[in-house]
Amino acid sequence: MNNYKRLIFTVIFLAISNLVLAQQISLKGKVTSGGVSKENINIKVLRLNKSVKTNSTGDYAFEQLPAGDYEIVFSAVGYLAKKQKISIKDTVQNLDIDIEQLASNLNDVVITGVNRATALRKSPVPIAVLTKKTMDQNVNTNLIEAIVKGVPGVSAVTTGPNVSKPFIRGLGYNRVLTLYDGLRQEGQQWGDEHGIEVDEYGISRAEVVKGPASLTYGSDALAGVINMIPYSPNFENGRLKGDFTSNYQSNNGMIGSSIGLAYIKNDWKYSFRATGKTAHNYYNPVDAYVFGTAFREYNFSASARVDKKWGYSKTALTYYDNLMEIPDGSRDSLSRRFTRQVLDAGDDIKNRPIVPENELTSYSINPLHQHIQHYRFYNTSQFKFGSSDLNFLIGAQQSVRREFNHPTVPEQAGLYVVLNTLNYDLKYNLPDFAGIESTLGINGMFQGNRSKSATDFPIPDYNLFDVGAFYFAKKSFGKVDISGGIRLDRRHISWKNFYVGTDAQTGFGKQVDSNSPDAELQFPAFNKNYYGLSGSLGLTYNLSEKLLVKANIARGYRAPNITEIGSNGLDPGAHIVYLGNRSFKPEFNLQQDIGIIAYLKDAELSLEVFNNNIQNYIYQSRLTDANGDPVVIVPGNLTYQYQQSKARLYGAELSVNVHPAQLKWLSFNNSLAYVVGLNKNQALLQQHGRAAKYLPFIPPLQVRSEIKLTAQKTNGIFDKPYIKFDGVFVANQNRFYALDDTESFTAGYALFNAGLGSGIKSKSGKTVMDIFIQCDNIFNKAYQSHLNRLKYFEYYTASPNGRSGIYNMGRNLSFKVIVPI
Template sequence: MNHFKCIILAYIFLAISNSVLAQQISVKGVVTVGGVPKENINIKVVGLNKLVKTNQFGYYAFEYLSPGDYEIVFSAIGFFTKRQKILINDTLQTLDVELEQLASNLNDVVITGVNRATALRKSPVPIAVLTKKVMDQNVNTNLIEEIVKGVPGVSAVTTGPNVSKPFIRGLGYNRVLTLYDGLRQEGQQWGDEHGIEVDEYGISRAEVVKGPASLTYGSDALAGVINMIPYTPNFEEGKLKGDFTSNYQSNNGMVGSSLGLAYIQKDWKFTFRSTGKTAHNYYNPVDGYVFGTAFREYNFSASARVDKKWGYSKTAITYYDNLMEIPDGSRDSLSRRFTRQVLDVGDDIKNRPIVMKSDLTSYSINPLHQHIQHYRFYNTSQLKFGNSDLNILIGGQQSVRREFNHPTIPSQAGLYVVLNTFNYDLKYNLPDFEGIESTLGLNGMFQGNRSKDATDFPIPDYDLFDIGAFYFAKKSFGKIDVSGGIRVDRRNINWNNFYVGTNAQTGFGKQVNSSFTNAELQFPSFNKNYYGLSGSLGLTYNISEKLLIKANIARGYRAPNITEIGSNGLDPGAHIVYLGNRTFKPEFNLQEDIGIIAYLKDAEISLEVFNNSIQNYIYQSRLTDENGNPVVIVPGNLTYQYQQSKARLYGAELSVNLHPTKLKWLSFNNSLAYVVGLNKNEELLKERGIEAKYLPFIPPMQVRSEIKFTAQKKIGSFDKPYIKFDALFVANQNRFYALDNTESFTAGYGLFNTGLGSGIKSKSGKAIMDIFIQCDNIFNKAYQSNLNRLKYFEYYAATPDGRSGIYNMGRNISFKVIVPI
């Protein structure tokens, strides 16, 4: 009887189960954008733990839903979120949705300074994005100058047209971490006259992080990060595509050519690029042609990437080779014409021969020059594990730097150093938990620097080991996006006793061992560990889709670099004797950022203010004796000693970009950048007062304005041609580090520029080429930038024309053509 009851109950249960399952139904559909199916759109059923993504055909499906009323949310970065209510009954439901793309660049996806790809609007950290289109229109002689034109708050210390070291909000050198495709750049950045080793024609995008909140990269990102991202092909397989770029600039006769190719075959993507640039000395109306500023540069890069269901892997190699002359600013005292060094022993700066006019416009490289080579080989991979992924980046770099400064023996390098670096970077994106996206990471580097056959030794041979770990997380609470994290770092730097003697045959210095007769211990042995704790916390309040407020507070850390703690000698290319301090402590800063951004119908407006307090700030100061006279250790070269004190920087950036919807052909972009740097060394301020009040190398207030007219359709063969007019207004810099004449007052100036460009297409609509023409400094204005190192290349207390130092470039007309292949 009991057995019979069990059978009856089983049948009843089965019947009820079948009835319930009969009520389970599915919802399916296709998501499109502009009529085209869209992949990776997030679809969520409100109130249920159900989330799916569209496939490559835009298709999605929910299975086993019970009848009832539901709200389904469709969302993705760069698109307006769409909510759709639906009544589900006992039949199969179809729900197709069309999403609208957001026009604002606030919805650009960024990867720098965040734990994973993130919409720009969701990051509380100030981040700016520069596209290839904008960089092409900002025609310049190097990539950093293009970024300076396009991103408020970024400036550059320059040594002629080929060397630009980026500064962010008044902080530069090793405080700005430069990345190539996510790999940190390691190439003797301590040198004043040493720029980045990147092919500007191969960069498709630049992302700039302002401030120390970039925890994923570790030490040296105190001021921020600039990530230069190379081109990744994205077109149909089985095709070979590319471009040929040609560039000419009138001022220094620069000629540049670059060939890039890309090929896709099934899961594989291949790229290749080769570039060459050459230029003679640049010209300005005060100095004429500036002797010692010619250069010749070559670049090569190649990559292979494979994409699979398990993730992807990319392997790349780059080679950079730059021959760059070394200006020293020596001149005839009366005519102010440049002179050249022809002697080593017995050289008298005031009696050097005048440079011939034909040499000033020659493309031949002066025997006194630098030769910079940089090799880079790396692999970046992603391994997917369901709802998590592991990102691995490993890379090797070698930087070879030679500076030839001996006219009597041109083949003898004054400086010859080889820097080898191995970088490692692991990031694990954990599965989302309660809406929290989080990442654990570990990264660092092994580094060794060795001097070769040289005569000058500004830094010792050293070894460096760097390791850091971090945790970063972000979560959205309705209209508020919160992100932050913490990081710990350890860096060890050490070197052995480094002896220098005299070469009996040449009379120059050379590296020797301790048993060498009259050996001098130039760098006593050193071994020290530096530790740093950094972190950040920020939020973005989305008042609406078009108005948001951002706030962030971050603590940064930077270990002293090799020249700050170890230098004791002449850097021939900089014409400076550097003196370091072995007792320096790491720098720590605390920076607060607040920003408000409005994306209106006819305008984009953003205001960012910041306050940055720094402990143990390291800076250069010219060395003088007890009578206030400059200390001369090597004749014809300045002597600088590094100092350390408290510091504070504060300022703001304002952007007002107008783009009337009824006048789509018109845009009017304006920006202002303002920063003040204060030296907080109380003891020095009491002793020297206003002379020591401000920090060195702080850019003055700058205002940029650009009005641009762009046709909205083809005009004959011209596809959306544009013409633009822009101006740069720079204020006087009367807040400078005047102690011991380290810096001097810099007069303000205004520069006016214009440009035009267009795509050219055939009658069938096939792209033929893109053309860009630009004229910078239309009125040939004579000016000196406060961050131009050549401003201080002067050997006379008084000059016939009352002008001191070397001036910036005069009028420059650029022609650039990009031909697709």
């Protein structure tokens, strides 16, 4: 009887279980925005309080949901939340959703200078975002030039069209940290004529932090950070996609071509890109073709990423190869035509042969040039642990730089240095506690620089070890978002005695050991630790969804770079003899930022003001003798000695972007950037007065305005064509570092540009190409930028046409075509 009862009970139990299981239903679907699959979209079932996120292909799934009526919410930072009611009855239910991206960039998500992906509106630190679409619509010869045109407050020191060194609010060189996909860029960036070794066609987005970011990155982020983010594929599984880009620029005949391919298979994403660019000398109406400004550049990159439930891992490599001529500005005193160096011993810079006209438009690279190679291999991974995650980045880089400056022995490098760097970065995002998001991190690098078979040695062979640890946290209190943290750094730099001598066969310099009979100790041994304490505290007050106020105070830190403490020799590419100072202390700054941002129905308004006080500021100054005459150590080359003092920079950026809701085809964008740099060296000020009052390399007041008309629909084969007109208005720069003729007054100027473009569609509605036509400097204005180093390439006290130095590029017409594959 008992067995019979047990049997009945078992049958009833199994029947109930089967009935319950039969009611468990799967809900699946895909989330897109404008037809493009979207990753990391939050999907929540309200009544059950269950939530998931979309994967790399935009797919999501809920398993074992009971039948019933539900409300599903789709949300993510930067998108308009969408609610969808659904009645779940079938065993497998499908729900696909297309969500709308918010127009305001206040809701854009940034990853630079924060502990984890953060809405732009929640970051108290000024951060600007530049998209590939914006970069494509401008004329650029390198990536930094594109960022300068798109982000107020960012400028660049240039040496011809292929060398642009970024400055943020008047600070540059090692004070601006450049990142590639989160990995700090290390490539002899201390030099004037060293550009950024990155493929401009391979970057889909740039994020710019304007202000000290030492808290997250350590030394070299005193002025800010530029993070160049490469393209990451995000489309349907099993497809091969890509693009082919072709660009021609009329001024220097630049021809650029780039092909990129991407493939997604299940959890894996693959990408590949190859690029080539070549150009002859550029032209302006004063100098005609500027000898020594041709270049040839090649880039290659590849990556593979896997996404799993435990997180993701991405491995990538890049290769950069650039042949770039070295301009020196020598020319005939009467005709002002450019001349070339043909001798080593006995060279007279004012008595050289004139460069033939046919060579000025040749794509051949002349014997006096730089050859820069940069190799990068890295892995970035994330491991998820429930409500926390561990992020790890490790990367190896090698920079090979050769500068050939001997016309009689063209294969002999004047400078030949190899820089090897191993970067590491470990961050742990702790579980949220009481609404606080916090991160612990440690990062740094190992670095070694070695000179090879060269004749000039501006810096010693050195070793560097960098380590820093930080804590960062943020929390929201209703309308107020607060974030901040603290960091401690240590940098160790050392080198052994470095001796030079003379090669008896060539008469050039060479590295020798201490036992050589003509050994001269150029760099005595050095061993020192630098320590830095940095941090920040800021808040964002959301007065409303469309109006907010930001305030931030940050202390930055920067250890002196190798040239500032160790240089003692000629840098052939810069035509400068640098003299360092081994007693320099680290730089520290304290910067205050206040910003007001409004996103109105018909306009976006932003005002950011800053004040930056720097201790131990290091800068270049020409070296003169007791009579005030320039000191010449190497004939035909300037001599600069580094100085250190207190400094202050202050200024503002204003943006007013008008886009009437009733006139969606019209946009009118305006920006203003203003910065003043004051030298606080009291001894110099008392002795020299106004000549020493200001800092070098401070950009003048600049205003940019653009009016753009964009069709809101397809017209025949043309998909949303646009036409735009813009102007750049630069004021006189009469606040310059005049001591020892380091800098001079620069006249203001206005440049006018215009462009048009459109997507081209086939009869089936498929986009077959995008076309961009842009003309910069329409009226062929002769001008000199205050941050143009070529302005000071002059060897005569007077000239027949009253012009001194080399002028910037003249009119330039660009044709760009992007063909999807």
